Amino acid sequence: MATLREVRKRIRGVKSTRRITRAMEMVAAAKLRKAQARVEQAKPYAAKLDEMLSHLAAASTGEIQHPFFEQRPVEKSTLVLVTADRGLCGSFNANLMREAEAWRREHADEPFEFMLFGKKGWDYYRRRDVDVLDHQLGWEGEMDYGRARDAVQMLTDRFVSGKTDRIDLIYTTFVSMGSFRVTRETFLPIPRHPTGSEDEDQERERDYIFEPDPQAIYEQLLPYYATTKMITVLTESFASEQASRMLAMNAATKAAGDMIDALTLDFNKARQAQITKELSEVVSGADALKG
Amino acid sequence: MFRLSIVTPERVYYDGDVASLVVPGTEGYLGILSNHAPLITALQEGRIEYRDEADTVHILAVSGGFLEVFDNKATLLADAVEAAEEIDVDRARDALERARKKLEKVSSGSSPEEINVDEARDALQRARNRIKVYNETH
Numbered sequence: 001m002a003t004l005r006e007v008r009k010r011i012r013g014v015k016s017t018r019r020i021t022r023a024m025e026m027v028a029a030a031k032l033r034k035a036q037a038r039v040e041q042a043k044p045y046a047a048k049l050d051e052m053l054s055h056l057a058a059a060s061t062g063e064i065q066h067p068f069f070e071q072r073p074v075e076k077s078t079l080v081l082v083t084a085d086r087g088l089c090g091s092f093n094a095n096l097m098r099e100a101e102a103w104r105r106e107h108a109d110e111p112f113e114f115m116l117f118g119k120k121g122w123d124y125y126r127r128r129d130v131d132v133l134d135h136q137l138g139w140e141g142e143m144d145y146g147r148a149r150d151a152v153q154m155l156t157d158r159f160v161s162g163k164t165d166r167i168d169l170i171y172t173t174f175v176s177m178g179s180f181r182v183t184r185e186t187f188l189p190i191p192r193h194p195t196g197s198e199d200e201d202q203e204r205e206r207d208y209i210f211e212p213d214p215q216a217i218y219e220q221l222l223p224y225y226a227t228t229k230m231i232t233v234l235t236e237s238f239a240s241e242q243a244s245r246m247l248a249m250n251a252a253t254k255a256a257g258d259m260i261d262a263l264t265l266d267f268n269k270a271r272q273a274q275i276t277k278e279l280s281e282v283v284s285g286a287d288a289l290k291g
Numbered sequence: 292m293f294r295l296s297i298v299t300p301e302r303v304y305y306d307g308d309v310a311s312l313v314v315p316g317t318e319g320y321l322g323i324l325s326n327h328a329p330l331i332t333a334l335q336e337g338r339i340e341y342r343d344e345a346d347t348v349h350i351l352a353v354s355g356g357f358l359e360v361f362d363n364k365a366t367l368l369a370d371a372v373e374a375a376e377e378i379d380v381d382r383a384r385d386a387l388e389r390a391r392k393k394l395e396k397v398s399s400g401s402s403p404e405e406i407n408v409d410e411a412r413d414a415l416q417r418a419r420n421r422i423k424v425y426n427e428t429h
Contacts, residue, residue, distance in 0.1 A: 041302050044298050044303050045299065045368065048296075048298050048366055048368055049368060051359075051366075052331065052357060052359050052366070052368065055331065055359065055361075056331060059331075145370075146410075206361060207328075207329060208329040208330060208331050208361075209328055209329065209330045209331075209332075210330075210331055210332070211316050211317060211318055211321075211332035211333070212317055212318060212332075212333070216317075216333070217331060217332070217333050220333045220357070221333075221357060224357075224368075228300065231300065
């Protein structure tokens with residue numbers, strides 16, 4: 001049985017760990033609130049953009065051509081993987097890596113490349129035999145449109161110039177505080193009619209005036225669409241990371257509490273055993289004196 | 292009166308009824324009143340002007356975007372908007388000066404550090420637009 005001193009030391013250690021996990025939980029909760037607000041704020045713009053694109057597609061006569069739509073046989077593909085910069089967020093990064101590895105196995109027979117957001121993915125793949133096109137750290141859920149535009153520009157340039165034929169995304173979609181999941185999506189080529197839920201015939205009747213013309217508007221709109229998609233992916237991923245960390249740290253805080261309870265029990269047992277031992281020593285000492 | 296919503300990536304800037312709207316379309320400024328025909332247009336840099344229910348005229352600097360009008364609803368997707376009275380003209384002038392210097396360096400061929408020409412040109416445009424809108428309203 002552990003000595004009193006040892007048990008006391010362990011209790012102290014676990015208590016300070018609990019303080020840290022509790023603090024991390026609270027920090028994650030605060031960051032989550034902010035990240036969640038960002039996700040919500042970005043929604044109206046993305047929704048309106050979708051709407052405008054589908055109106056445009058439905059109302060213009062003939063199919064609009066744009067290189068972003070071009071479906072071609074896939075000879076080389078690109079994976080954009082969005083992980084966290086930090087750890088201690090449960091299985092958040094491990095889940096992403098598992099999906100990325102699955103993707104890698106599926107594409108084992110063809111050339112492929114990775115674009116990595118987040119330090120964890122970069123740490124994982126930098127030492128492996130994988131072509132890493134680019135890696136970006138320190139996003140922290142910021143809605144930095146300039147930076148997103150540059151990253152998207154790089155990706156779309158590769159796609160349009162034929163250096164890659166398909167760009168996939170693996171990231172974490174944020175549903176709610178307790179619900180987020182790893183998602184795999186195709187970024188480019190963009191599937192036709194991004195939303196297009198409304199009746200097309202009715203759309204055509206709207207008879208829009210276009211200025212300058214649908215093709216030109218399309219050419220201007222699509223880069224926005226791609227950038228907005230990327231921003232959505234990054235903000236949702238960050239919110240999910242925080243939610244995951246909050247849950248993980250909450251569990252850790254609880255586990256630390258349980259451990260402290262168990263150790264306290266050990267401590268009390270050891271203390272009582274010692275008192276009993278001391279008592280019996282005193283009694284037997286007195287008995288010996290009586291003779 | 293018709294409905295106008297101005298939405299930027301960061302937030303919904305305005306959502307309410309307006310009597311008139313003037314925007315910088317790619318082919319020049321255009322005015323929108325109630326019962327305008329359906330329209331989709333790209334916007335260029337310039338100023339947005341709208342008259343709200345209380346008959347107050349609001350003037351904003353915009354850096355680009357898109358406008359859709361249908362069934363007395365106007366949706367304006369803007370990259371960024373800034374109310375004329377919020378424009379910090381000194382800052383805009385500084386930005387203009389910085390961008391101009393950068394571009395001068397590039398054109399004179401002495402650019403030791405990496406200068407993003409497109410970015411500098413954009414910054415120049417933006418600053419110029421903000422100063423212009425400021426001067427027109429003050």
